[in-house]
Amino acid sequence: MRFVIVTGMSGAGKGTAMKMLEDAGYFCVDNLPFPLITKLSELTSMPSTEINKIAVGVDLKDGKVAIRGWTETSELDAFTFCEKMQNLGVKTIICTDISKDGAMKGTNRELYETMSRELTVNITASGGVSSLEELRELQTIGTHAAILGKALYTGRLDLKTVIEEVG
Numbered sequence: 001m002r003f004v005i006v007t008g009m010s011g012a013g014k015g016t017a018m019k020m021l022e023d024a025g026y027f028c029v030d031n032l033p034f035p036l037i038t039k040l041s042e043l044t045s046m047p048s049t050e051i052n053k054i055a056v057g058v059d060l061k062d063g064k065v066a067i068r069g070w071t072e073t074s075e076l077d078a079f080t081f082c083e084k085m086q087n088l089g090v091k092t093i094i095c096t097d098i099s100k101d102g103a104m105k106g107t108n109r110e111l112y113e114t115m116s117r118e119l120t121v122n123i124t125a126s127g128g129v130s131s132l133e134e135l136r137e138l139q140t141i142g143t144h145a146a147i148l149g150k151a152l153y154t155g156r157l158d159l160k161t162v163i164e165e166v167g
Contacts, residue, residue, distance in 0.1 A: 055090070055094060056085050057096065058093060058094070058095055060096065064076065064077060065078060066098055079114070079115065086119050092122040092124060093119075093122070094124040095124065095126060097127040097128065098127060106130060107134055108128065109134070109138070112138060116141055116143050122144030123143045124143065124144055124145040125138050125145070126147035127147075129146050129147070130150075131151075131157070132157070132162065132165050135165070135166045
């Protein structure tokens with residue numbers, strides 16, 4: 001069994017992401033409090049567990065972890081949070097830059113490039129992805145995946161073309 005935690009995301013994007021991940025074989029938990037992430041990681045690292053993968057979703061704003069449905073930012077630096085998750089054994093982190101989410105003005109390429117270069121976890125980029133060129137750039141810099149939302153809903157990106165062009 002694969003396990004995913006989706007936290008902080010809101011609206012249709014979260015529901016779509018969770019359904020997609022469930023279809024891919026993940027068990028999803030919505031809005032797991034941060035202190036419980038450590039406990040969950042400890043539990044899943046036990047040899048007898050059937051959970052072999054954890055993906056953690058984190059919302060970011062101005063380089064900090066966003067909390068309480070995007071209404072506040074914590075003091076926790078985004079990179080430090082992701083590094084902690086990596087050290088706990090998390091294999092995939094879904095990073096949403098909420099300042100870019102739904103704006104269709106481009107993704108935070110610099111953030112995802114730094115994380116992909118500095119961390120060994122799989123980084124899934126989310127927020128602002130609006131063109132095939134951006135998807136190619138994200139692929140080139142080493143992100144594991146990207147979540148597409150508004151660009152698909154509005155027809156700016158065509159799913160068939162995205163799959164054909166960037167897989």
